[in-house]
Amino acid sequence: MATTLFDRLRPGDHVCLIGDDDVLQARGIAQYIRAGLRERQRVVFYGDRTGLLDQELAAAGVDTGDACGSGQLQIISPGESYLASGRFDPDATIAAWRTEEAITRAAGFDGLRVGGDMGWAARPVPGADLLGHYEAQVNRVFADGFVTAVCFYDRRLFPHAELRHLSCAHPATATAGPEPDTAPQLRMLRTVDPPGIRLSGEADLANRAALSAVMRALADDTPDGSGPLTVDVHELRYADASAARFLMYPAVHAGRPLRVVGCSRALRRMLTLQGSDGVPGLLVETDR
Numbered sequence: 001m002a003t004t005l006f007d008r009l010r011p012g013d014h015v016c017l018i019g020d021d022d023v024l025q026a027r028g029i030a031q032y033i034r035a036g037l038r039e040r041q042r043v044v045f046y047g048d049r050t051g052l053l054d055q056e057l058a059a060a061g062v063d064t065g066d067a068c069g070s071g072q073l074q075i076i077s078p079g080e081s082y083l084a085s086g087r088f089d090p091d092a093t094i095a096a097w098r099t100e101e102a103i104t105r106a107a108g109f110d111g112l113r114v115g116g117d118m119g120w121a122a123r124p125v126p127g128a129d130l131l132g133h134y135e136a137q138v139n140r141v142f143a144d145g146f147v148t149a150v151c152f153y154d155r156r157l158f159p160h161a162e163l164r165h166l167s168c169a170h171p172a173t174a175t176a177g178p179e180p181d182t183a184p185q186l187r188m189l190r191t192v193d194p195p196g197i198r199l200s201g202e203a204d205l206a207n208r209a210a211l212s213a214v215m216r217a218l219a220d221d222t223p224d225g226s227g228p229l230t231v232d233v234h235e236l237r238y239a240d241a242s243a244a245r246f247l248m249y250p251a252v253h254a255g256r257p258l259r260v261v262g263c264s265r266a267l268r269r270m271l272t273l274q275g276s277d278g279v280p281g282l283l284v285e286t287d288r
Contacts, residue, residue, distance in 0.1 A: 019176030
């Protein structure tokens with residue numbers, strides 16, 4: 001039975017985990033790694049390998065020698081990953097994600113689970129100011145439903161306003177603790193038949209930048225560049241006014257025929273208030 005956030009994660013999830021305790025963060029990373037190994041996922045952790053992390057991995061029952069030797073686990077320092085070029089380059093980092101995804105699929109793993117200790121971004125690193133943009137745009141990779149990601153942020157290192165900005169670029173945010181039990185707030189998974197996106201959970205200020213990035217690029221990220229797109233909101237429990245506007249983006253700004261299916265009556269009213277009835281090629285279907 002799932003007992004923590006790390007057990008509840010699914011491919012496609014992208015979580016901002018905020019804490020302020022070194023032991024709890026190392027323990028959370030260890031639990032996250034253990035869950036991925038158990039699910040037959042390839043696990044890559046971007047962060048420094050400290051004695052504390054090794055201790056928590058051992059306590060979690062992770063045989064790092066065996067996991068690393070088999071290629072199922074990699075622990076890579078920020079200098080060899082995010083900052084390999086001497087600066088943080090969001091586009092290069094996102095391209096590297098797609099390469100890692102292809103490698104993982106070719107190796108036959110059931111998914112790619114990635115964790116990142118984001119403390120490096122609190123240092124005066126060239127390009128670190130682009131981190132919020134990166135965190136939002138990388139959701140376009142995760143929407144394929146193969147990669148699971150948790151970004152570990154230490155609130156002691158980041159100003160409150162900056163941390164709020166960064167957390168909004170994640171579909172879900174949780175606070176680290178002895179047993180984090182929050183389920184991801186928003187899930188976004190690309191669909192093939194019909195082409196489009198399926199949304200579940202809640203979309204509001206807490207994940208606005210994440211939803212915006214995915215919906216603004218939905219037309220570009222869909223293989224069929226001319227056919228209609230479908231946004232499935234059967235499992236979307238709540239959407240604020242800004243989220244409703246993002247749902248219409250492919251029709252309003254990209255000129256793509258768009259169906260929004262599974263709307264609740266409340267969401268249908270919200271879309272109407274945002275002008276959906278006057279958008280050419282937009283069909284809103286209500287069944288709740």
